[in-house]
Amino acid sequence: MIERTKEFPTLTIIRHPLVQHKLTIMRSRETPTKIFKELVDEIAMLMAYEATIDLSVEPLDVQTPLETMVGRHISGKKLTLVPILRAGLGMVDAMLELMPTAQVWHLGLFRDERTLRPVEYYNKLPDSAAVDLCLILDPMLATGGSATAAIDVLKRWGAVQPVRIKLLNLIAAPEGVRAVQEAHPDVPIYAAALDRQLNDKGYIMPGLGDAGDRQFGTGGS
Numbered sequence: 001m002i003e004r005t006k007e008f009p010t011l012t013i014i015r016h017p018l019v020q021h022k023l024t025i026m027r028s029r030e031t032p033t034k035i036f037k038e039l040v041d042e043i044a045m046l047m048a049y050e051a052t053i054d055l056s057v058e059p060l061d062v063q064t065p066l067e068t069m070v071g072r073h074i075s076g077k078k079l080t081l082v083p084i085l086r087a088g089l090g091m092v093d094a095m096l097e098l099m100p101t102a103q104v105w106h107l108g109l110f111r112d113e114r115t116l117r118p119v120e121y122y123n124k125l126p127d128s129a130a131v132d133l134c135l136i137l138d139p140m141l142a143t144g145g146s147a148t149a150a151i152d153v154l155k156r157w158g159a160v161q162p163v164r165i166k167l168l169n170l171i172a173a174p175e176g177v178r179a180v181q182e183a184h185p186d187v188p189i190y191a192a193a194l195d196r197q198l199n200d201k202g203y204i205m206p207g208l209g210d211a212g213d214r215q216f217g218t219g220g221s
């Protein structure tokens with residue numbers, strides 16, 4: 001179950017009841033770190049289903065116990081997961097369960113608290129690689145600065161057409177979707193929710209707070 005809006009043609013909102021149910025638990029301030037992490041994992045897995053819906057499949061002969069048939073498989077597709085550290089790390093394991101041969105390219109970006117601009121501090125992209133699809137993973141799309149910078153990095157590295165880039169977020173703010181859409185109209189965005197707005201500190205409202213702190217227990221008491 002998905003929703004698209006006229007205002008944001010690159011955005012797909014995943015409205016599946018399981019996703020919405022789990023996201024609501026995640027948002028609660030009462031949800032402890034352990035459950036929060038499990039929910040990031042579970043929602044990421046459910047979102048992967050939609051985000052990979054256009055992967056091409058090719059015929060493959062398969063021998064069942066009864067006869068031979070022509071099945072389908074995702075042949076030779078080179079999938080890459082690009083988690084934006086830290087918070088994107090929580091989405092990796094779920095993706096790897098579904099796509100065990102995917103490579104993982106870590107990209108470290110944090111938001112400067114004062115300027116809200118992204119600062120790159122780690123980049124583990126390989127020197128070269130054959131890739132068909134890059135999935136950028138980050139639970140939060142707020143101003144869009146981090147996501148735009150991550151896509152810039154990937155495009156500079158060489159991940160341009162025919163390589164496809166997709167952005168997967170759990171919660172997006174309209175400001176962030178707008179920014180990414182303007183900078184990279186060729187990059188589809190998938191989110192489990194489109195929230196109301198950013199507050200004056202750049203947090204998504206109503207949001208879920210700081211996704212990194214909530215996953216790694218660094219939010220203080």
Ligand code: PRP
Binds near residue numbers: 085109142143145
């Ligand atoms: C969070 C989040 C995104 C970024 C979103 O990371 O995980 O990467 O903020 O904000 P933006 O759209 O305004 O750029 P943060 O900088 O808090 O780092 P962390 O994951 O290490 O906590």
Ligand code: URA
Binds near residue numbers: 087204205208212
């Ligand atoms: N990063 C987060 O973790 N949460 C927000 O609401 C905004 C940016």
